[in-house]
Amino acid sequence: MGQWAHHDRTLPARGTESPQGPALSRLLGARLTTFGDGAATLEIDVREELLQQNGFLHGGVLSYAADNALTFAAGTTLGAAVLTGGFSIQYLRPATGRTLAARATVVHTGRRQAVVRCDLRIVGDDGTETLCAVAQGTVLSAQPT
Amino acid sequence: MGQWAHHDRTLPARGTESPQGPALSRLLGARLTTFGDGAATLEIDVREELLQQNGFLHGGVLSYAADNALTFAAGTTLGAAVLTGGFSIQYLRPATGRTLAARATVVHTGRRQAVVRCDLRIVGDDGTETLCAVAQGTVLSAQPT
């Protein structure tokens, strides 16, 4: 085990299946909809509890989703034992819609770490997608060779 | 109203009171324990639902707490109408303990924006505090003059 593992690393058996175990994912209603080949998509359906007082999806939900999507994407190249080092997120516009989709893509992977970018889009009731935040982060392998 | 407000801005009437309204804060059990003079502290009691599978506090909870503490701290200098622009978080070590305390401090505030740092500490059962993540972010005023 690594030294500062904060994240769920119970990677799913199949890409379209939700990760087992992490109660927080269930609490927030997060599901992993794609997983493999250096990419992962985490989706969260918008519901009353996840909004702030103006009716927008709470920023904390966006940062939670970015953090997790980055970690899962890196898991596809580094293996299940990964440690998220950190990330940076910039908010673009208020997120209003039906579903948040955080899609992370590995931009570089080495033996020891992967650097990952994440686009956070909100899917509206009519199916249109709007970019509402972007993130970039680093994930380390928990089993350095 | 600003253009990309993702955050709760129902600032508390008193510094030691929890923000009213945000359902997500209630869902996660977050409370604002200090608020004023360019600083804010958000606390979250550790409970089963907030852990990942190794028994550590989930990284997504840390990023949620950083995001909110930064926003509240900036609210003490910019006023209630603020827009969080983004932040960067680095994880240091696994967070195990009783309570997460995210303390944010404004390092500079202008008319248009504040830059804020946040230390995330976990309070153990014996009361000892351990730094488990650090963050740095930018919050904009929603009412530029």
Add this chain to the structure above:
Amino acid sequence: MGQWAHHDRTLPARGTESPQGPALSRLLGARLTTFGDGAATLEIDVREELLQQNGFLHGGVLSYAADNALTFAAGTTLGAAVLTGGFSIQYLRPATGRTLAARATVVHTGRRQAVVRCDLRIVGDDGTETLCAVAQGTVLSAQPT
């Protein structure tokens, strides 16, 4: 004039022309090779003075290039009076080659700010390009309406 402008904003008359004035750009040999439509490319030829002791392009040159490319790209959408708020950069691999090309693209622009991503590639002697760092930042308009 804005309040924390650190950057050259003498935008070029033509996209393929080097910015006039900034002595630091001349010192480092930076030239703006594309400029317009939400994007900008800054190129720096690798030379002895810009290497660290292992013969790789110095990280400080990469961060300088990212910072400037982000600022110029935002200038194409926000106008010449911009203030760089900050950025995050992740290094991927050692940069060895002939020319550094920092290409920045605006991912979102509003009235008050633009969020920009930057890919830093090193062009080898054989013309191949290798991604060596990625950055993401925020640039504010110095003339809020």
Add this chain to the structure above:
Amino acid sequence: MGQWAHHDRTLPARGTESPQGPALSRLLGARLTTFGDGAATLEIDVREELLQQNGFLHGGVLSYAADNALTFAAGTTLGAAVLTGGFSIQYLRPATGRTLAARATVVHTGRRQAVVRCDLRIVGDDGTETLCAVAQGTVLSAQPT
């Protein structure tokens, strides 16, 4: 040697001595004024070539200084063989004065990496110091055990 080392790692024999070798440091006039015990200070005297067109110290100089100060501070705890993973910088106000002082402090160090913060201050002609940017980054050991 590590895989993505962009930085000077010719650490000084004495804390108050400038690093040997790095031509870029000489080009910019950077000197290491303190070095040891988890901290390092890099100073750069302001001169005409380092200003942008409004007479402020160029943002690229600030990011260069942050990057290097972070790396040197981590070298005091991780040893000379370090790889800078990345960093985030936020600009606070225009930097006008006599000397830039970038002081970096390690906030946490493990076997594999250090997380470091940096305050960038400008020293005026009257000796007063003004905070003009803050940074936060990660440095990895190039010799994982």
